[in-house]
Amino acid sequence: xxxxxxxxxxxxxxxxxxxxxxxxxxxxxxxxxxxxxxxxxxxxxxxxxxxxxxxxxxxxxxxxxxxxxxxxxxxxxxxxxxxxxxxxxxxxxxxxxxxxxxxxxxxxxxxxxxxxxxxxxxxxxxxxxxxxxxxxxxxxxxxxxxxxxxxxxxxxxxxxxxxxxxxxxxxxxxxxxxxxxxxxxxxxxxxxxxxxxxxxxxxxxxxxxxxxxxxxxxxxxxxxxxxxxxxxxxxxxxxxxxxxxxxxxxxxxxxxxxxxxxxxxxxxxxxxxxxxxxxxxxxxxxxxxxxxxxxxxxxxxxxxxxxxxxxxxxx
Amino acid sequence: xxxxxxxxxxxxxxxxxxxxxxxxxxxxxxxxxxxxxxxxxxxxxxxxxxxxxxxxxxxxxxxxxxxxxxxxxxxxxxxxxxxxxxxxxxxxxxxxxxxxxxxxxxxxxxxxxxxxxxxxxxxxxxxxxxxxxxxxxxxxxxxxxxxxxxxxxxxxxxxxxxxxxxxxxxxxxxxxxxxxxxxxxxxxxxxxxxxxxxxxxxxxxxxxxxxxxxxxxxxxxxxxxxxxxxxxxxxxxxxxxxxxxxxxxxxxxxxxxxx
Numbered sequence: 001x002x003x004x005x006x007x008x009x010x011x012x013x014x015x016x017x018x019x020x021x022x023x024x025x026x027x028x029x030x031x032x033x034x035x036x037x038x039x040x041x042x043x044x045x046x047x048x049x050x051x052x053x054x055x056x057x058x059x060x061x062x063x064x065x066x067x068x069x070x071x072x073x074x075x076x077x078x079x080x081x082x083x084x085x086x087x088x089x090x091x092x093x094x095x096x097x098x099x100x101x102x103x104x105x106x107x108x109x110x111x112x113x114x115x116x117x118x119x120x121x122x123x124x125x126x127x128x129x130x131x132x133x134x135x136x137x138x139x140x141x142x143x144x145x146x147x148x149x150x151x152x153x154x155x156x157x158x159x160x161x162x163x164x165x166x167x168x169x170x171x172x173x174x175x176x177x178x179x180x181x182x183x184x185x186x187x188x189x190x191x192x193x194x195x196x197x198x199x200x201x202x203x204x205x206x207x208x209x210x211x212x213x214x215x216x217x218x219x220x221x222x223x224x225x226x227x228x229x230x231x232x233x234x235x236x237x238x239x240x241x242x243x244x245x246x247x248x249x250x251x252x253x254x255x256x257x258x259x260x261x262x263x264x265x266x267x268x269x270x271x272x273x274x275x276x277x278x279x280x281x282x283x284x285x286x287x288x289x290x291x292x293x294x295x296x297x298x299x300x301x302x303x304x305x306x307x308x309x310x311x312x313x314x315x
Numbered sequence: 316x317x318x319x320x321x322x323x324x325x326x327x328x329x330x331x332x333x334x335x336x337x338x339x340x341x342x343x344x345x346x347x348x349x350x351x352x353x354x355x356x357x358x359x360x361x362x363x364x365x366x367x368x369x370x371x372x373x374x375x376x377x378x379x380x381x382x383x384x385x386x387x388x389x390x391x392x393x394x395x396x397x398x399x400x401x402x403x404x405x406x407x408x409x410x411x412x413x414x415x416x417x418x419x420x421x422x423x424x425x426x427x428x429x430x431x432x433x434x435x436x437x438x439x440x441x442x443x444x445x446x447x448x449x450x451x452x453x454x455x456x457x458x459x460x461x462x463x464x465x466x467x468x469x470x471x472x473x474x475x476x477x478x479x480x481x482x483x484x485x486x487x488x489x490x491x492x493x494x495x496x497x498x499x500x501x502x503x504x505x506x507x508x509x510x511x512x513x514x515x516x517x518x519x520x521x522x523x524x525x526x527x528x529x530x531x532x533x534x535x536x537x538x539x540x541x542x543x544x545x546x547x548x549x550x551x552x553x554x555x556x557x558x559x560x561x562x563x564x565x566x567x568x569x570x571x572x573x574x
Contacts, residue, residue, distance in 0.1 A: 122379070197418045201480070204372055204412040205431040205487070206404050215430070220421045 054292065060286035065281055071288065077251035077262075079285045080271075086285065088292055090253040094168060094261035095296075098243055099236035101172025101257050102179055106232055109176070110183025111218075111225065117184070118191035119213040130185065137181035145245030146175035153246065166248030166260035175242050179232045186231065190224020191217050223311040230304030234297045240265035264293045323390070325350040325491060325521040326371065330385035333366055333375070340366045342545045343385070348491070350390075353513060353522040355553065357529060359568065363545040364525045368493050371396065371523065372410040373403035383406035389491075409437070411489030411520075415496045417476035419468035419483075424460050427468045427479055431487040446486050452481035453519070455512050474505025483514060485520075492516065494524040498531065509534050529569060533557050541565040560567075 063071070066086045074087030113133070117126050153170040157163045163170070194217050202212040218225065248260025248268050262270070266287050276283045326348040326359070341363050348354050356364040357541035367373075373396065374398040375381040385398040396406050411431075419427050428447040429437075437443060447464075451457040456478040463470075468479055477497060484492060494513070498506040512534045513522060526532050532539050533553060540550040541562070548566045549556060 038418075132431075195418075197414055197416060198420065200374065200377070201414060201418040201420065202430070203377060204374065204407055204414075205434055205483070206407040207430075207434040208404065211434060215433075216420050 021056050052294070055287050055291045058284055059291045062281070062284035062288045065284075066288075075251075075253050077267075080282050085283070086288075087253070088264075088289065090251045091262055091264045091267050091289060092292070092296075093253050093255065094243075094247070094251075094263040095237055095265070095293075097255060097257050097261065098168045098172040098175065098239075098247060098263060099233065101169055102175035102230060102236040102239075103229075105173055105176025106179040106183055106236075107229055110232070111187055112229070113180065113184040114187035114191055114225075115213050115218070117188045119209055119217060130188070133181045134185055137178075137185070139178070141178065141239065141241040142176050142245070144178050145171075148246035151191040160258065163258055164248075164260055166246060167258055168243075168247050168254075168261055169257040171243050171245075171247035172257060174246065175236055175239050178239070178242070179235050182235060183228045185230050186228035187221070190221040190228065193224065194220040223308045225272055226305055226307040226311065230300050230307070231246045233300050237296055237300070238265065238293065240269055244269045264289050268293075318535065322352060323350045324348065324388075325390055326396075327388045327390075328367075328370075328385070329388060330368075331332070331370065332384040333363075333370060333385060334382040335366075336380045342543050343545045345381075346540055346547055346550050348521060348523060349538065350521050351517055351519075352537040353517050353535055354525060354538040354540065355532035356525045356540050356542060357527075357532050357568070358548075360527075360543035362542045364542045365495055367542065368495055368523060368525050371406075371491060371493055372412055373397070373406045374412075376403045379425075402550065405441045409489060410486070410491045410493060411484030411487065412493040413477070413480050413484055413497050416500045417473055417480050419471070419476050419479055422468060424468050424471070424479060425464040428482050428485060428486050435487065447482075450482040450486035451479075453485045453516070454478045455508065455515070456482060472505075474501050474508060477501060477505065478512065481509075481516075485516075485523060489520060491521045491523065494522065494526075496525050496527055499527060506531075518535070529557075541568060 008090065071086050071088050073089070074085050075089065076085035077087050077090035078085045117129060123255065148170050149166075152174055153163070153165060156167075156170055156173075160169075191213075198216055198220055199212055202216045207215070243263045244266040247263065247266065248262060249262045249266050251267070252259055252261035254261055268289055271282065271286050324347050328346045328348075331341055331344040332339060344367060356368060358364050369375055370383060371387060374385070383397045385397070388394070389396050394401060396410075420430060422430070425447055428450050429443050430449075432443055432446055434467065437446075448457065448461075456475060459475060460471075460479070471479060473554045477500075481497075498509050501509065510531060513524065516522060523552055524532075524536065536553045538550065538554040539553045541548045541556065541560075541564070543564055549560060549562045553562070556565065557569060560569060
């Protein structure tokens, strides 16, 4: 109040100018910081734009040799053979089947773990179990890959004698285990965010913990659960190492998880490790496959955003 | 505690104490709850009136470290609601509750009201339809809700949501209905509607209501209890408590010298 008074008083002019100059300095440093922050943000955005640009421009060249119709409808994927076919559905089938196996494992298991941690476990159990669970998410995927190949596959072969040494089933199962912590952790966060007053409302009606969890907490947390499922799908579709190691790499148009098959990601690994001449059609297939992969994950992300908005609860 | 009335008892607290861990939140409370009457609990914040209210449906059992001492006898069967042998779920089947902030479930209006019935295993569509309508009428929200039963309950206004929560509690025919400051989140018009409803409901059900608002206690209740620091200071007919309080502390609170 006093400052404002003196600022209006012309006899205190030097005070006013002093304050102005300090303000000016502050404005300059604010601008510099703002510019630095903007630059940092811009780097990540520009990188993304750059990746998409390269993918699209290389893919455009690819599609000058191969028609999009063939790309989407051909039932063979033999880009490196003399009789080259470029049917991406072959790789997409491997990706979808392995992801489906993973999600069939991960979504129920992750959700059940989340319900247990959020609604049943005491605070002590939760404080121990959650960090351990999240640690599981930090295991390198190559370790999971060898785990699938050397442990899970032989085990499965005892139950399913016809199972080959490489299979989508084995890789998918292990991929599911890898994804469980993501779903469990994010779903638990979503369920814990449901206000206590909703649970109390349900308990006050005479319902049990389980009934409350299923009929009140899960529906109230649905947008968060959906987001965790979508993230899991993106992880499964983009997962590479487990599939490259345990699912075999031969392209195979199949819906049968008992067979070996290449996925989009494992194909990219295979080609990237070979020495194909830059600019050749075989080299360009990587970019077309990568673009397809991005389109699939983008689709799921948009679906996730939509689900979030559609089912958002304002408690 | 002297007997003020000939009307039958619905419940009675006997030497009730309550502990949050080590902290003693209720101190040796003795108090009758008369059948088909409205009993108001008043007192400054932190005096234990909500704690007391939440003992009647064993809400404290949901959190670890809470401990009751003494009894709440429930009539006509003379059950001690706080007995360790009594399942809290059984208690909540007989004692309904309406909370401070409306807390409708993320479901349709219909399913909110049907919730307690479904919990009790009722899935017959005709019975549900019937009881849902009856409960919504009982909570004076049928006319506003009847054409939008399948809409999400969160689309209703705050006052409507609170009446929906009352309907939800009424649907299972509770013997005792607990109100925990039911109008503190509502505007005066919605508050008036709830108060009118409480007045109407006491024909069917015994009501125990916590309120911060003394005018509200004076308007809606037949009996009033004044609580302070976990103790029940004074209990009596509402008229007597407000016109001629016996205890100096009650008088100070009611006249606004303290609180």
